[in-house]
Amino acid sequence: MKNDFRARNHPAYWAFVVHRASGVLLALFLPLHFWALGQALHGEERLESFLRWSDQPLVKLAETALVLLLAAHMTGGLRLLALEFLAWRNWHISLLAAAAGVALAAGLMFLLNIA
Amino acid sequence: MTSDGKLSVRAQVLLWTAQRASAAVLAICVIVHLVTIIYAVRNGLSAAEILGRTRGNVAWAAFYSLFVAAVAVHAPIGLRNFLSETFDWRGRSLDVAVMAVALTLAMWGFRAVLAVFI
Numbered sequence: 001m002k003n004d005f006r007a008r009n010h011p012a013y014w015a016f017v018v019h020r021a022s023g024v025l026l027a028l029f030l031p032l033h034f035w036a037l038g039q040a041l042h043g044e045e046r047l048e049s050f051l052r053w054s055d056q057p058l059v060k061l062a063e064t065a066l067v068l069l070l071a072a073h074m075t076g077g078l079r080l081l082a083l084e085f086l087a088w089r090n091w092h093i094s095l096l097a098a099a100a101g102v103a104l105a106a107g108l109m110f111l112l113n114i115a
Numbered sequence: 116m117t118s119d120g121k122l123s124v125r126a127q128v129l130l131w132t133a134q135r136a137s138a139a140v141l142a143i144c145v146i147v148h149l150v151t152i153i154y155a156v157r158n159g160l161s162a163a164e165i166l167g168r169t170r171g172n173v174a175w176a177a178f179y180s181l182f183v184a185a186v187a188v189h190a191p192i193g194l195r196n197f198l199s200e201t202f203d204w205r206g207r208s209l210d211v212a213v214m215a216v217a218l219t220l221a222m223w224g225f226r227a228v229l230a231v232f233i
Contacts, residue, residue, distance in 0.1 A: 023197070024197055027216075030220060030224075034220075034226065041229070067152065074146070080138075081142070109153050113157045
């Protein structure tokens with residue numbers, strides 16, 4: 001089958017790419033997240049020490065990216081659930097823009113709160 | 116599984132349903148998690164603040180346990196689709212790998228819930 005990129009270059013395809021990439025990256029991040037929280041098993045100081053390490057600007061940037069990925073995967077997933085389970089309505093066309101907007105807003109709110 | 120290494124229709128339906136059901140649970144969990152994160156970081160994170168909220172709090176422990184259970188179902192099925200479609204990986208080895216991911220996520224996740232509860 002011919003793999004024609006032009007045929008794929010539309011918003012719904014990019015929504016699929018974002019959903020898949022964010023899902024894979026979040027799955028890779030989860031063990032690290034669970035490990036970090038597990039530091040509390042060794043006492044409050046160990047968790048505090050990890051949190052102070054995470055104050056570095058690059059880590060904060062990575063955290064913002066993770067919040068954005070989580071929000072994008074969630075809103076993109078809600079869009080898919082609506083498309084699959086609800087009867088078609090014309091406003092469903094706007095779901096993609098709404099999903100992107102809400103995800104960006106969540107990322108921005110996180111960034112503003114840590115700034 | 117069929118003799119040529121493909122999933123039976125019954126198994127495919129089961130995975131599809133589990134993926135959607137866990138997604139519905141996760142949607143609520145992620146909204147609560149995002150609101151909590153954005154609220155909690157406004158004055159900087161500290162271990163005392165996090166543990167002050169979660170230690171001995173059965174409601175948070177129940178919420179995060181549900182969150183972990185839904186993730187342990189949802190993420191491995193998503194990874195399975197990704198690995199199968201991207202790398203053409205199928206058969207028993209994929210099933211074993213995905214099951215290992217599910218068990219690891221569940222084990223580490225519940226350990227993390229316990230860590231901030233006790």
